Amino acid sequence: xxxxxxxxxxxxxxxxxxxxxxxxxxxxxxxxxxxxxxxxxxxxxxxxxxxxxxxxxxxxxxxxxxxxxxxxxxxxxxxxxxxxxxxxxxxxxxxxxxxxxxxxxxxxxxxxxxxxxxxxxxxxxxxxxxxxxxxxxxxxxxxxxxxxxxxxxxxxxxxxxxxxxxxxxxxxxxxxxxxxxxxxxxxxxxxxxxxxxxxxxxxxxxxxxxxxxxx
Numbered sequence: 001x002x003x004x005x006x007x008x009x010x011x012x013x014x015x016x017x018x019x020x021x022x023x024x025x026x027x028x029x030x031x032x033x034x035x036x037x038x039x040x041x042x043x044x045x046x047x048x049x050x051x052x053x054x055x056x057x058x059x060x061x062x063x064x065x066x067x068x069x070x071x072x073x074x075x076x077x078x079x080x081x082x083x084x085x086x087x088x089x090x091x092x093x094x095x096x097x098x099x100x101x102x103x104x105x106x107x108x109x110x111x112x113x114x115x116x117x118x119x120x121x122x123x124x125x126x127x128x129x130x131x132x133x134x135x136x137x138x139x140x141x142x143x144x145x146x147x148x149x150x151x152x153x154x155x156x157x158x159x160x161x162x163x164x165x166x167x168x169x170x171x172x173x174x175x176x177x178x179x180x181x182x183x184x185x186x187x188x189x190x191x192x193x194x195x196x197x198x199x200x201x202x203x204x205x206x207x208x209x210x211x212x213x214x215x
Contacts, residue, residue: 006088006090007088008048008051008057008088008090008095008097009090011046011048011097012048012051012055012057013055015055015125016053016125017124017125018042018043018045018122018123018124018125019039019043019044019045019046019122020045020046020048020125021035021045021046021047021048021125022047022048022051022052022053022055023047023048023049023050023051024049024050024051024052024053024058025049025050025060025065026049026064026065026068026069026072027068029068029071029072029075029076030072030076030110030111030115032047032068032069032072033072033073033076033077033081033110033111034110034111034112034120034127035047035122035127036069036072036073036077036081036083036100036108036110037077037081037107037108037109037110037119037120038120038121038122038127038128039081039100039102039122040077040081040100040101040102040103040105040106040108041103041106041107041108041119041120041121041122041130042102042121042122042123043102043122044099044100044101044102045099045100045122046097046098046099046100047069047096047097047098047100048095048096048097049065049069049095049096049097049098050065050093050094050095050096051095057090057091057093057095058093059092059093059094059095060094060095060096061094065096066085066096069083069085069096069098072110076110076111077108077109077110078108078109078110078117079105079108081100081103081108082100082101082103083098083099083100083101084098084099085097085098085099086099106119106138107119107130107135107138112129118130119134119135121134121201123201123202126203128201128202128203131170131185131201131206132170132181132182132185133170133185133188133189133192133199133206134199134201136185136186136189137189137192137193140189140193141193147190147193147194149190149194154176154177154178154179154187155177155187155191157176157177158173158176158177158187158188158191159196159210161176162197162208162209162210163210166209166210167207167208167209168207168208168209169205169206169207169208170184170185170188170206170208173187173188173208188208191208192208195211195213195214196210196211196214197209197210197211197214198210198211
């Protein structure tokens with residue numbers, strides 16, 4: 001007879017990814033707020049508190065972890081991030097599961113290391129700062145306005161470069177198009193929303209490439 005695997009162990013087996021993060025403990029409400037807004041701004045996600053990065057269950061010893069999360073969501077997330085919580089007990093240890101849904105109120109912001117409120121997104125198992133192109137995409141999506149796109153000379157140069165090198169950065173876009181940072185971001189934003197290019201964000205930077213169907 002097969003024994004059922006505990007739901008928490010099923011999650012741990014997945015490892016940390018875009019919609020799952022492990023936290024041994026919560027000691028900094030402002031810091032954990034960045035994870036909450038990253039989940040809310042992207043695809044939602046779960047936090048398992050009382051679990052180390054390597055998946056070892058250590059458990060939490062008091063209700064302080066929940067109150068830290070609540071404090072982070074209410075005081076350090078703008079606007080506030082809604083979440084659901086569930087407490088599990090396994091191997092005699094308490095694990096707190098925090099579920100954050102995708103939020104229609106995006107972009108949510110949380111304080112960076114200097115206390116400035118910034119928007120974050122979840123990329124794989126990391127919380128990354130939302131760049132200017134992404135901020136413009138969010139704004140346009142929420143406005144529901146149609147894109148007024150012109151196949152201009154700057155656009156032609158950017159697309160020609162992409163066909164040759166496959167990837168391009170914002171700085172390269174600015175150099176090729178001779179546009180200001182704002183207008184170059186707008187150009188890239190429109191190309192993404194029109195499904196012409198796609199954006200790849202990593203800890204080391206952001207690049208843009210033609211979508212597979214346009215190569």
